[in-house]
Amino acid sequence: MIVWVKLFAAARQRAGTPATNFSLAEGATVRDLRAAIVQEYPTLADFLPHCRIAVDRDFAPDDHVLTETQEVGIIPPVSGG
Structure with a gap:
């Protein structure tokens, strides 16, 4: 299955892309x-x-089973004041 992933903030900067996809097993x-x-x-x-x-x-735990139709995002830690 193909899973599309959006990357936000520092994750986007480190990866150098706002979104990508991964081929994963069912x-x-x-x-x-x-x-x-x-x-x-x-x-x-x-x-x-x-x-x-x-x-x-x-937010999903690491044992959450993914499907191709789900929207997935990488959310970095936030700081501020």
Whole structure:
């Protein structure tokens, strides 16, 4: 299955793209997606563990099973004051 992923803020800057897609096996989880992201974008390896993955606009745990029709986003940590 093909999963489209949007990258936001610092994740976008580190990857050098606002969106990308990954070919994953049916039944792949958010954990599998994280591994695919790091393989394709090594610049995210130390950063991705600090990011949340949103699936259909809700944060998803690493064991969440993905489908091709879901909207996926990489949400970096936010700071401010």
